[in-house]
Amino acid sequence: MIKVTAMVVDDSKVMRNLVKQTLKKTGLAEFEFQEAEDGEEALEKFDETITDIVFADWNMPRMSGIALAKEIRNNEKNRRVPIIMVTSEKAMGKVEQALDEVGANAYVTKPFTPDEMKQKIEKIIASLGNKKQQKSDKSGGFFKNLVS
Amino acid sequence: MSLELERHEAAHSLPANLLEAAEESLQKTYWSICGDTPQREDGKVLPRDQFAVSGMISFVGDIDWAMVLCLPRDMAVALSERFMGQAIDFDSTDMNDLAGELANIIAGDVKARLGERGIDVDLSLPTVVKGRGVEVFFSDEVQTVNLLFQAREGAFVMTLAAPTSPIGAGQSREED
Numbered sequence: 121m122i123k124v125t126a127m128v129v130d131d132s133k134v135m136r137n138l139v140k141q142t143l144k145k146t147g148l149a150e151f152e153f154q155e156a157e158d159g160e161e162a163l164e165k166f167d168e169t170i171t172d173i174v175f176a177d178w179n180m181p182r183m184s185g186i187a188l189a190k191e192i193r194n195n196e197k198n199r200r201v202p203i204i205m206v207t208s209e210k211a212m213g214k215v216e217q218a219l220d221e222v223g224a225n226a227y228v229t230k231p232f233t234p235d236e237m238k239q240k241i242e243k244i245i246a247s248l249g250n251k252k253q254q255k256s257d258k259s260g261g262f263f264k265n266l267v268s
Numbered sequence: 269m270s271l272e273l274e275r276h277e278a279a280h281s282l283p284a285n286l287l288e289a290a291e292e293s294l295q296k297t298y299w300s301i302c303g304d305t306p307q308r309e310d311g312k313v314l315p316r317d318q319f320a321v322s323g324m325i326s327f328v329g330d331i332d333w334a335m336v337l338c339l340p341r342d343m344a345v346a347l348s349e350r351f352m353g354q355a356i357d358f359d360s361t362d363m364n365d366l367a368g369e370l371a372n373i374i375a376g377d378v379k380a381r382l383g384e385r386g387i388d389v390d391l392s393l394p395t396v397v398k399g400r401g402v403e404v405f406f407s408d409e410v411q412t413v414n415l416l417f418q419a420r421e422g423a424f425v426m427t428l429a430a431p432t433s434p435i436g437a438g439q440s441r442e443e444d
Contacts, residue, residue, distance in 0.1 A: 134365040137352040138301065144353075208376030229380075230373040231300035 124149040125170060129162045129188060130177040130206065135230075139175050139206060145234035148241055159183025163191055166198055173241070176224075178207035178215060186214075189222040202244045204228060282413055282430050285385045286331060291415065293377035294337075294426055297370070298419060302350045306419035313416065314340060314425055321363055321398040323371030327379070329389035333430035335378070336404050337371045343422030350421065358398075368394035 126143060130136045136155050143151050154169060156162035158180045165171075174192065176185035183191075189203050205227040207215045215227045225247070226240045295305050314320075319341040326334045339347065341358045348356040348366055356362045371394045379389055397404070404427065406412055412429040 132365055132369055133362060134352065134369045138369075141351070141353045208373065230376060231297040233300045236300075 121150045123152060124172045125152045125154065127154040127156065127162060127165065127171045127174045129156045129159065129174065129180070129185065131157050131180045132177075135177065135206070142232060142234050142237050143175075146238040146241065147234075148238055159185065159188030159191065162188055166192070166195075171198070171201055173244075174201055174203045175206055176203060178205055178218075186218045186222060186224075189218065189224045193223050202226075202248070204240055204244075206230065206232075282411065282428060283331060285382065285387065286333060286428065286430065287413070287415075289378050289381035289385065290335060290374075290426065290428055293374045293381060294417065297374045297377060298417075302347070302419065302421065304420050306417035306424075309416050309418050309423070312418075312423070313414070314338070314423060316403070317401045319358065319398075319400045320344070320402065321358070321367040321396065322402065322404065323367035323369075324395045324397070324404065325371050325375040326392040327375070327389040328392075330387045331382075331389060331430060333389075333428065334406070335371065335375060336427040336429070337367065337374065338425045338427065339367060339370075340422060340424065343419075343424050346421035364396045364398060367398075368396045371396075 126140075128136045128139045130139065140151070140153050154165050154171060156165055159176070160183045162174070162176070163183075174188075176188050178185045180188075185205050185207075189205070192201060192203060193199050203224040205215050205218065205224050207227055208230050215224075218224055219227060225244045228237060228240055291308065299305050320338050321341075321344050322336050322338040324334065324336045326332075344363060344367070345355050345358055347370075348354075348363065351366055351370075352362070356366070372391075375391050375394075379391060382389055406429045410429045410431055412427055415426045415428070417424055417426065
């Protein structure tokens with residue numbers, strides 16, 4: 121099974137664990153996890169390791185999920201890493217706006233099932249595959265392998 | 269009047285759309301985490317003198333109301349294993365976070381469902397209380413209903429509280 125390094129960013133340990141459990145249940149890959157409590161910590165860890173995909177909570181102290189997504193997209197090294205925003209229904213309108221503004225790839229709303237999470241990831245894979253057909257793709261790691 | 273009958277009538281005096289939305293959200297949330305749909309068991313009550321953790325959320329808007337999710341200790345520990353991948357200590361702060369997050373997820377989903385029914389509400393942050401025999405009291409002007417649910421992990425209660433004359437969908441607050 122393919123190994124995927126997922127960074128889970130949420131100020132709640134409980135929610136980070138829920139995202140991790142859900143990802144494991146998708147059966148898509150053998151997930152390895154990096155965790156961060158906010159956007160700033162996530163960016164620090166980004167420099168230390170290779171991350172295949174990011175799951176970021178919308179509401180976090182210090183640096184929000186949207187601010188983190190902007191920073192990732194502005195960083196040449198990591199700008200193509202897929203980002204999935206994790207949010208509640210109450211913030212959904214803002215998240216849709218953020219998807220357009222900063223280029224987050226998708227979002228999941230709480231509560232989410234393994235099937236819903238799987239569909240989001242498969243959609244990203246399909247999207248990256250389409251982009252690769254259109255032009256030379258420079259994304260790295262797991263997703264590059266999948267669409268090669 | 270029997271306790272069961274009182275509870276039945278109280279349930280039917282709360283706005284039906286509120287009850288439906290809350291029950292649907294609770295069941296969907298529980299299913300997403302545990303793969304199991306808890307069933308309502310009307311007429312049953314939890315023993316009062318036991319340790320439990322409760323997550324509370326208030327809603328303001330077209331309907332002002334509150335929701336309390338009460339998880340007895342053993343049930344909460346069993347649920348934590350599903351939620352976190354490992355059982356967590358009932359006395360830990362992680363357990364407080366779990367109760368608060370669970371209430372928050374359900375509340376967010378309730379808000380969306382009420383929105384689909386034309387009812388706009390905003391949420392408070394979750395508040396968590398933990399202890400033995402803890403009860404949440406509301407004012408006399410508020411009616412409450414306790415909905416007991418049975419899941420594989422155990423029984424738990426969702427309490428809904430709303431004013432005796434709630435504002436319904438389509439009515440603005442200025443019309444009072």
